Amino acid sequence: MNLIRKSLDKIRKPFGKGQKLEKFAPAINAFDTFLFVPNHTTKKGAHIRDAVDLKRTMVTVIIALLPALLYGIYNTGYQYLIQTGSPFTFLEAFIHGSWKIVPMIVVSYVVGLSIEFGFAVYRGHEVNEGYLVTGLLIPMIMPVDIPLWMVGLSTAFAVLVAKEAFGGTGMNILNPALTARAFAFFAYPTYMSGNKVWVSEATNIDAISGETILGTLAAGGKVNYSAMEMFQGSIPGSIAETSTLWVAVGALILILTGIGSWRIIVGGILGASFMGFLFNLWAANELMSFSWINHLIVGGFAFGIVFMATDPVSAAQTNQGKWIYGVLVGIFCIMIRVFNPAYPEGVMLAILLMNVFAPTIDHYVINGNIKKRRKRWGTSVNQLKTI
Amino acid sequence: MEVIKDIRTRKGANLNLKGGAEKILDKTVSPTNFAIRPDDFFGIAPKLILKEGAALKLGSPIFFSKKNPHIKFVSPIAGTITSVVRGPKRKIENIIIKASTKQDSIKHSVSGWDKKNRDELKSLLTSSGNWPFIHQRPYGTIANPTDTPKAIFVSTVKTDPLHGDLQFILKDQKNDFQLGINLLNKLVDQQVFLGVEKEFSDYFESIEGVQHYTVRGPHPAGNLSLHIQELTPLNIGERIWTVNAEDVANLGRFLSSGIFCPRRTVAISGNAVENPKYFQTTIGAELQPFLRKVGTTDKKIRVINGDVLTGDDSTSNCFLGYFNNLVTVIPEGDEYRMFGWLPFVDNNILSLSNTSFSRVFNRKGFDVNTNLNGEERALVVTGEMEKLFPLEIYPMQLLKACMVGDIEKMEALGIYEVVPEDFGLIDYSNTSKIEAQEIIRGGIELMINEVG
DSSP: HHHHHHHHHHHGGSSSSSSTTTGGHHHHHHHHHEEEEOOOOOOOOOOOOOOOOOHHHHHHHHHHHHHHHHHHHHHHHHHHHHOSSSSSOHHHHHHHHHHHHHHHHHHHHHHHHHHHHHHHHHHTTOOOOOHHHHHHHHHHHTTTOOOOHHHHHHHHIIIIIIIITTSSSTTTOEEEEEEEHHHHHHHHHHHHHSSSSSTTTTTTOOTOOOHHHHHHHHHHHOOOHHHHHHHHTTTTTTTTTTTHHHHHHHHHHHHHOOOSSSHHHHHHHHHHHHHHHHHHHOOHHHHSSSOOOHHHHSHHHHIIIIIIOTTTTTTTOOHHHHHHHHHHHHHHHHHHHHHOTTTTOOOHHHHHHHHHHHHHHHHHHHOOOHHHHHHHHHOOOOOTOOO | OOOOEEEEEOOOOOOOSSSSOEEEOOOOOSEEEEEEEEGGGGGGOOOEETTTEEEBBTTOEEEETTEEEEEEOOOSSSSEEEEEEOOOOOEEEEEEEEOSSSOOOOOOOOOTTGGGGGHHHHHHHHHTTTTGGGGTTTTBBOOOOTTTSSEEEEOOOOSTOOOOOHHHHHHTTTTHHHHHHHHHHHHOOOOEEEEETTOHHHHHHOOOOEEEEEEESSTTTTTTTOOOOOOOOOTTTTOOOEHHHHHHHHHHHHHHHOOOOEEEEEEEETTBBSSSEEEEEEEBBBSSSHHHHBBOOOEEEEEEOTTTTEEEOOOSBBOSSSSOEEEEEEEOOOOOTTTTTSHHHHHHOSSSSTOOOOHHHHHTTTTTOOSSSSOOOOOOOOOOTTOOOOOOHHHHHHHHHHHHHHHHHHHHHHHGGGOOGGGHHHHHHHHTOOOOHHHHHHHHHHHHHHTO
């Protein structure tokens, strides 16, 4: 450890204060702090500090994402191989999935982190860790057959427009990963919807059908999958969204570590159940009569509510606000699914919509506190005459 | 005894640190150098009355505040001013006094003080140097003698990490304490509130002329901001005064002798101290003799006047502060930790977050150091501050209002009801390592300058 530390200190030298490469210090700092928690001590304020920092928080989110990602990689291979008809092993499915998905993750990280590093150097602040999560989320919510250059372009759009244009990490209004998906969705609709894109190689091989359950329902078709398959996730869909089971494992990690807001997750499930139940009563078409429980376990709802809606920056920030925000995401998600067959995947638009309204929700929650205080001031009799 | 309210809170956290002081009171250490640090009095602009080399008696005025020249700050000891240490822009940082062997003191006429009217009492307290013991809310500055507060708060409940036990500190000072309370009662129209532990001793129970209340809960339950909110919330334009418990006894001793009493009982604790215990000494005493007596374990230590969350770093300038009953000594933590950012590693570091097993594995207490355990980042995580903040205020929103200096918003969000120390735990725990107390202090300074 000492040896690594010493060589790092040597490499860092030209990046020090007043040295030649001082401007690029954020870049080298990002690498250094990846290896070592720095030796900085408290200069003002509290003299001791918690062991938690943003890196630890973000890495915990990545750990929570891993079960869904690994299952998604397997499922990608599984969906392809099962339709080709030849027998296959778990490993073969996993390898096929990795061959498709790993390049997407690499592209997303390389493009996104380059932009982040560039902005950190340009603005002279440290590289924030938020992109570690965003960069993994982007490929996880894409259809598997999307060309890599589209992944790169969507990533660049998301980081530049959704995040850096608003001032960088912590300032964005929209969730960057969902913005990337929305960009791809509206810019290249043929690659992002329809019945060909959701299974690996479905675009190239005619025999393979790549339709999602929601797509089938929107077209008025019958679903051939059991509820158990939907819950396990052995169904077509965006890469990592299919398995409600493994998403639930991730949700458990987020809630137990206190990093994801349970209020948003529970609120979202309540909202979606309520809306689904109402539509069940109405039951005018296939999507409406699709059981409200099944609504919770198909499509991107589970993934979206656990990993996207809980993004603390773009969600509501007050505890009451989080309840309202979560419930509304759930309600809108099912509503968009049912009312607009062009967008059977409602959760993306529901979350983006509520991202926009989250500050408004918070505004009213906080105004309640302010009003209470003002009311108290009005009844005060002890005010000094000097003021 | 009648308890008017039992204040209970669940929000907050007790930091379980090693190095709490043993209940032994040592009166044998007699330091020779003393210092008065104007920075201990938030919001004053000191103007020196005496120069270097001047001879002092106990109680001689040394400086006054330019904003309120009536309030005198007096010497805690007889001796000579050996130096006036100045910082940038000739700001007075320290006035260092060497004690003389002969202890003369300035004696004020206090006979029949209870017959005096309020204004006479106030001028007695300001001229004798006792006034700085009285603080005000909002802002936590020294009270303005021309105000009449709606209530005075004295609390004997402490919840900050390694706090000194006020029942132990005041155990032989009951008469003085009662006398001090009597004095406070003459300064206020309504009442004096006295906060006591739920398991209070007979001692505080029998204090007269106060409204007793009890407090239970994790830190910051002991902070006066919470007590004020629960008993008589501070509205715009109102004043509440606060006095530290030992200073109430100091005021009482002044009334019985006529001599300014700068007694300070201090717990020297922290995990860098070998034998943490209590000392009875004088405000401003140099700390080195005490540190030698208790022994320190680490080579690089930080000496903190106050607790680890809100205290002042006094390592290079090792004198006891004006108001604190606690000095904490902890090791510096300027060391690297490889891959220390991984969740669930380095569980020996105290963490309130569930991304560490520290509280599961380490029930006996923690050794702490001054490492920042990360770097400052943008505010990302939400909801973590609210868990540790028992006041009816949105802490993150108030911090943001202070950052941008939006006075109207700060006012509406409750800046009058907080002091920086209320954000000590937030400083400690927040993921983004933002300096919450610094931001609030900046906000309060802005309020003082713009609104007054």
